[in-house]
Amino acid sequence: MFDLSAFFDGMSKPLLRNAHAKAFGKKGLLNNALIQSETLSYYSDKERVAGLVSKMELWQRRCLNLIYNSGSRGLAFNELRLTVPVSKNRELQTFLLTMCREYVLYRSFVGGTPIYMGFSDFIGCFDIKPEGEIDTTSPLISYQNLLDWHVCVVLANAKKKQLRINTNGTLHRRGRQICAEVFTASRHASEKACEQEISLIFSFLVQNGWLERENTFLLPSASAIDFIHKNGFRLHQDVISWWIKERFHGDRDLCARLLTSIGEGLSAADAAQLFWVMDPSYRLQEKNKVLPWEFLPRPLCELWILGLVDFRMAQGKVTAVVVSKSGKDWLETSIASIPEANLTALPNFDLVVSTGMAPRVLYSLACLAKVKNDETFLCFTLEKETYVAGLKSGFPESEVENLRNWLKPPENVSSTLAEWNASFYGAKVRTARLLKVESKEVLSELSRFPQFMECTEEYIPGYGFILNPELESRAFEILENYGFFPYAGESTENRTPAAQEEWKAEFSIAWPEAKKIDYELRDEADEASAQATMDSTKYGSVYQKLSTFDLVKVLRYAKTVGTPLAAKIMDKTKRNAKLEEKMFYVHALHLAKSPSMVEIQERGKEEKFSLDLSFIQEIKVLSKKASAPQG
Numbered sequence: 001m002f003d004l005s006a007f008f009d010g011m012s013k014p015l016l017r018n019a020h021a022k023a024f025g026k027k028g029l030l031n032n033a034l035i036q037s038e039t040l041s042y043y044s045d046k047e048r049v050a051g052l053v054s055k056m057e058l059w060q061r062r063c064l065n066l067i068y069n070s071g072s073r074g075l076a077f078n079e080l081r082l083t084v085p086v087s088k089n090r091e092l093q094t095f096l097l098t099m100c101r102e103y104v105l106y107r108s109f110v111g112g113t114p115i116y117m118g119f120s121d122f123i124g125c126f127d128i129k130p131e132g133e134i135d136t137t138s139p140l141i142s143y144q145n146l147l148d149w150h151v152c153v154v155l156a157n158a159k160k161k162q163l164r165i166n167t168n169g170t171l172h173r174r175g176r177q178i179c180a181e182v183f184t185a186s187r188h189a190s191e192k193a194c195e196q197e198i199s200l201i202f203s204f205l206v207q208n209g210w211l212e213r214e215n216t217f218l219l220p221s222a223s224a225i226d227f228i229h230k231n232g233f234r235l236h237q238d239v240i241s242w243w244i245k246e247r248f249h250g251d252r253d254l255c256a257r258l259l260t261s262i263g264e265g266l267s268a269a270d271a272a273q274l275f276w277v278m279d280p281s282y283r284l285q286e287k288n289k290v291l292p293w294e295f296l297p298r299p300l301c302e303l304w305i306l307g308l309v310d311f312r313m314a315q316g317k318v319t320a321v322v323v324s325k326s327g328k329d330w331l332e333t334s335i336a337s338i339p340e341a342n343l344t345a346l347p348n349f350d351l352v353v354s355t356g357m358a359p360r361v362l363y364s365l366a367c368l369a370k371v372k373n374d375e376t377f378l379c380f381t382l383e384k385e386t387y388v389a390g391l392k393s394g395f396p397e398s399e400v401e402n403l404r405n406w407l408k409p410p411e412n413v414s415s416t417l418a419e420w421n422a423s424f425y426g427a428k429v430r431t432a433r434l435l436k437v438e439s440k441e442v443l444s445e446l447s448r449f450p451q452f453m454e455c456t457e458e459y460i461p462g463y464g465f466i467l468n469p470e471l472e473s474r475a476f477e478i479l480e481n482y483g484f485f486p487y488a489g490e491s492t493e494n495r496t497p498a499a500q501e502e503w504k505a506e507f508s509i510a511w512p513e514a515k516k517i518d519y520e521l522r523d524e525a526d527e528a529s530a531q532a533t534m535d536s537t538k539y540g541s542v543y544q545k546l547s548t549f550d551l552v553k554v555l556r557y558a559k560t561v562g563t564p565l566a567a568k569i570m571d572k573t574k575r576n577a578k579l580e581e582k583m584f585y586v587h588a589l590h591l592a593k594s595p596s597m598v599e600i601q602e603r604g605k606e607e608k609f610s611l612d613l614s615f616i617q618e619i620k621v622l623s624k625k626a627s628a629p630q631g
Contacts, residue, residue, distance in 0.1 A: 001072050003120045004044045007106060007517070008036050015519050019043070019103070043103040044121050052102060053126065059084050060095055064126040067105060067118050069261075070277035071254035073511055074108075074117035079280040086561075100521050107521070108514040115514045123257075132267030132289055135319035138312040141188050142324060144376050145307050145338045147197070148236050149355045149362050153182050154201055155220045155228070156366030158211060160393045163218040169499025171202065171218075184374040189304065189311060189318075190293030192549070197305050203507040204242055211498040218498055229399075232359035236338055240306055240330070247278060247299050249511060256331055259308065262323050268296070268311075271321035275300040279509050281538060282553055290317040294549060298509060303327075308336065339376055345409040349416075351380040364403045367393060382413070384420055391424045396470055400425075432457075433472065435486070436464040442482055452478045543568065543618040552591065554619060555598055559586040564603055564622040569615050583622065 008016060013032060020035045023042040042048070053061060066083055067075050077093070084092055096116055099105040104122065107114045118126075157163050157178055164172040179198050186193035205211045210224035228235070248255045261274055268291040273284055279297035293301060296318060303309045308327035312320040329337040339356035346352070353365060354377050365371075368390035369380040391400070400421055409417065437443040440462075446452050447459050455475035458466040467475055479486060538550045539557060543566075546554065558565050564585055571577045587608055588599040596613040 001117060001120045001123075002106065002517075004040055004103065007103070007119065008040055010517060011519055046122065046125060049104060049122055049125050052104065059088055061126060061128060063092070063095070064099065064104070064118070065128045066273075066277055067116050068123060068126050069258060069274060070117070070280075071257070072117075072249065072251050073254075073277065074115040074514055075277065075280060076110075076512060077114050077116070080116065082280065082283045083276075097521055100518075106517055108517045110512045110515055113512065114518070115512050117514065127261075130266055130270040132270045134265045134267055135290075135312050135314070136265070138314040138319050140310050140322070141304075141313050142310045143185065143189075143304055143307050144324075144326065145236050145336075145355055146185050146374065146376070147201070147239060147305055147307065148338070148359055149366075149374075149378065150179075150183055150197065151201055151205070151235065151239070152228070152359050152363040153366050153371075154179060154205065155210070155224060156363055158218045158220045159367055160390065161217050161219070164216050165213065165218055165498075168502055169213070170502045171198075175218075182371070182374060186305070189313065190316075192293050193301065193305070196298065196301055199503070199507050200243070200302060200305060203246070203503045204239055206498045206500050206503050208242070209497060212495040213498050214495045219495065221495075228359050228363050232363075235359045236307075236336055240308075240336060243302065243306060246507070247302070247509070252334075259303070259323060259327060259331060262309065262321055265320050265322040267320055268318040271300060272296050275303075281510070281550075283557070290314065290319045292317050306336075342377070343406065345407045345413060347410045347412055349382040349413055351382065351407065353378045353380060361403070361406050364395075364399065367395065368400075368403070382417070387417075387420050388424055391421075397421070397425050398470070433467045433469065434460075434464060435467055435475070437484075442484075446478075446482075449478070539621050541620055541622065543620045545618050548596070548613060551613060551616060551619065552589070552596075554621070555586050555589055555613075558621065559589065566620050566622055567616045568618040569611070570617055571615055572612075579617065 008019075011019070016032070016035055016039060020039045023039060053064075056064075063080060063084060066080070077096070080096070081089055081092060096105065096107075100107055100116075103119070105116050105118055107116045109115070154163075157175075162178055163175040165175070166172055176198060179201075180194050183194045183197055186197055202211075205224070208224075210221055210227075211218045212221045213219075244250060244252050244255050258274055258278075262271060266274065267289055269285060269289050272291055272295065275297040276284055278299040282295075285291060285295055288295070300309070300321070304311055308324060308330060310322050310324045311318045312322070323331070326336040326338070329335065339354055341356040341358065342352070342354040343357055343361065344352045351365065351369065353361070355362070365378075365380050368387050369382050370386045372379045372381060404414065404417060407413075435456075437446065443462075443464065446465070447461075452475060453459070455468055455471040455478070456465040457468050460466065465475075476486065538544060538546055538554055554565070557563075562585070564583055566581060566583045569580050569582055582600075583603045584600040585603065586598060586600055590597040590599065590610070597610045598613060599608055599610050601608045
């Protein structure tokens, strides 16, 4: 966001003089510095802005409120059209241009599309007091930091080679199912919540280089395991920081301002309006005070997954949103709090572990034990089959010993774990790295050097050493001090970075990158670009392949406003089906049971028929000027 001073700095001298003349009337010759100073003083006056606000209709104040809440993102003209009453659509452009000429807003262009933004000078001037009643009685649904545990689960499943990928780099259906079977806590809010969490976690992991591809498998990278071992206490904070970078383009202040606006709580509708500015792809729900998960902006849903807000829910719908304790801590200190760490090992081979435990412990347990629930306090069972299968995935013996020290199990459990470890580590088949030292003198010195011997597994008199694979690099550093630079050979692992493009496309939300500021403010700009703006959304007039969720939104929109649609349809029940194009009106949606159907009437025909939603391959919105259906 610009402030007015920087805005006037970039204005041409003739336009600056015009702005000065509009404010003060024609005056004599003034130097440019005085003109800019007086112009800034006049237009930055908050009392002047308050006077403008006092004359505005509610929809106009709401429009300015949304633009200022959008911060450095800004809102496109057609996004704003989704927020005003249909009867006011024609007045919207005039109002926006008037506010730009009053220097309450400014606009820039992205490929011909106007983006409206506010000035930092007036932040807070257009806040609207929420009027919705806040539910304080319905159960509070909190996710806390279950996300940390789920990240560890995904890395553990990758370690055990349970996550296959498709040819385009996306997760195979079975891999999604494996994750969904564990992420059961999110279903307290919605079945869709699980899908969004999977998208968030995998986007984070692939963008940070924590997942790598080997043939058709996803595997955890060395950097991921190293982070979990050494810096796991930072995991939750790193996910939040990455999320702010993705959703708010690094603008933490904007995120904090929106989160602070929730205050002691907001109704679901008011909270949705607050965060709609970060996901302005649908018309705001004005009548509904309670909302299902599917009608909440994605950033608000993700704040719940991150544990920064809690939801109150009744009959499967969100009634209110409150900032969680973790969210309040993050606002005050920039560090989100996590639950207390607890770990208890029972004689019956059950473990009770809080999700506040170090991710290193959670990751190890996800690899070696079977989890029985998905709550803040996790219950694990130690079974030989699961435990040994985890060891076979490539666990260092030292890490297993560390886990036993953390668990401090009862004697019967400890002795059994020792037996299981012995059955695996007692006899090993592996490729050993032999270090042969030609100089007998150096060989003798190294055998008496404690720091070097820590890097070896065995000393072979007269020959050399068997190196410890985990400490091989340290051994080479010591050898360099003796003037040796052994060639260690190339890694035999055939790994490549996991593909990011598909995950980015699934996770991304449109964020227009504003370009050159429009100082001239010609009236025809919005009219010429309105269709281009609309085409950038799911309601555009170009064919788009939509998810089922977005497709339902478009069909509901078409039914509500009576606009015709065009779709490319393929009847999957027919063996040699071909792609057909149909133009139709939507009369009803039948989504209660599978398969989901839509009742349509083709343009120019009288009969109506039902169409399976899965048959629709691509869809677009036609001109609303099309003739109405007959019959």
